[in-house]
Amino acid sequence: MSNSPVRAQAKGAERVSAEGNSAVGEHGVSKRAKAANRKPAGLAGPVEPPRPVSSTKAAKAAKPVKSAKSAKAAESAKPAKPAKAAESTKPAKPVRPAKPESRLAMVRRARRINRELAEVFPYAHPELDFRNPFELLVATVLSAQTTDLRVNQTTPALFAKYPTPEDLAAAVPEEVEELIRPTGFFRAKTRSIMGLAAALRDDFGGEVPGRLEDLVKLPGVGRKTAFVVLGNAFGVPGITVDTHFMRLVRRWRWTESDDPVKIEAEVATIFPKSEWTMLSHRVIFHGRRICHARKPACGACPITHLCPSYGEGETDPEKARKLLKYEMGGFPGQRLDPPPGYPGRPAPPLGASEG
Numbered sequence: 001m002s003n004s005p006v007r008a009q010a011k012g013a014e015r016v017s018a019e020g021n022s023a024v025g026e027h028g029v030s031k032r033a034k035a036a037n038r039k040p041a042g043l044a045g046p047v048e049p050p051r052p053v054s055s056t057k058a059a060k061a062a063k064p065v066k067s068a069k070s071a072k073a074a075e076s077a078k079p080a081k082p083a084k085a086a087e088s089t090k091p092a093k094p095v096r097p098a099k100p101e102s103r104l105a106m107v108r109r110a111r112r113i114n115r116e117l118a119e120v121f122p123y124a125h126p127e128l129d130f131r132n133p134f135e136l137l138v139a140t141v142l143s144a145q146t147t148d149l150r151v152n153q154t155t156p157a158l159f160a161k162y163p164t165p166e167d168l169a170a171a172v173p174e175e176v177e178e179l180i181r182p183t184g185f186f187r188a189k190t191r192s193i194m195g196l197a198a199a200l201r202d203d204f205g206g207e208v209p210g211r212l213e214d215l216v217k218l219p220g221v222g223r224k225t226a227f228v229v230l231g232n233a234f235g236v237p238g239i240t241v242d243t244h245f246m247r248l249v250r251r252w253r254w255t256e257s258d259d260p261v262k263i264e265a266e267v268a269t270i271f272p273k274s275e276w277t278m279l280s281h282r283v284i285f286h287g288r289r290i291c292h293a294r295k296p297a298c299g300a301c302p303i304t305h306l307c308p309s310y311g312e313g314e315t316d317p318e319k320a321r322k323l324l325k326y327e328m329g330g331f332p333g334q335r336l337d338p339p340p341g342y343p344g345r346p347a348p349p350l351g352a353s354e355g
Helices: 004-022 031-037 055-062 068-076 085-089 103-120 133-142 148-161 165-169 173-183 186-203 223-233 243-251 260-268 273-289 317-321
Strands: none
Touching: 103 273, 133 148, 133 186, 133 223, 148 173, 165 186, 173 186, 223 260, 223 273, 243 260, 243 273, 260 273
8 A cells, every 4th residue: 555656656757758858848848838828819818918019119110121222212213292382373473674774873874984985095086187177177078988097098198189178179070089089989079078178268268167057068067077077176075976976875875866966965965065075086986996886895895894785795805805906906096197195006008008
């Protein structure tokens, strides 16, 4: 009786030993015990509730992990963001036109142009050679439709043969025509200068009158010619509206008119009378040397900051400098006998090289 419990205990040990690893885990825990603790899905039983997870962690956990390369590729593959609805539906603001220049501002700008041109061309002068009012009057009539240079090259022979109004009035027309042929329109010009010479002889005692109303009655003499003579032979202020003057005052917006008489009247209201004659010389000098008709040398112009038409011509400084004429470009001027202080070279006589 006393051995029965021992035998039973031995038999239990043999049973455990026989099952070996099939019933015992690596750490000595029975696999059956582990299996008993596991709860199959769907079976009732006490289940430990999951720990609460914050929304930020949940979002991070839900977001798929991307490599740096794949993230960069996805970034570049993103479509462009559409424009904001507010911007696409918002009406565009109307463009305000530039504020027009006031009369006062224009006058101030015009007077400043005159002052700055006086610094650029302190030597501005009439570009016709003459020794007295009669020679200036005839030379100015001959300058129509040609250059002052061509007139200056032609008049020495003319005045050598006909020095006075009486001499010219008594000349043979064909001989006068031959002398002034280089100036062009020589037949019409012959009639004009011989006619004015006769009028000076018959009506003014062989002297050129010093009044505008008398000068404009002479054959071939208009307001422009009269003001050239009055301003440069008699010291009477006047505005000379030639083709250069007309072009520049319109480019500078001093006037919108294309009528010489109206231009003269409008410009006369901008400047004091004492400036009229020299203003004409400066504007004409600038028009002949820099602000040309077809291709202004804008890139070499000293008053671009005051010019509302800047850009109509060549703006590249190097190219513009090649467009400069007469002394500004290093070439001879128009007068064979320029006044003292002229910085350029005298013009060559007729038939000589002009280079």
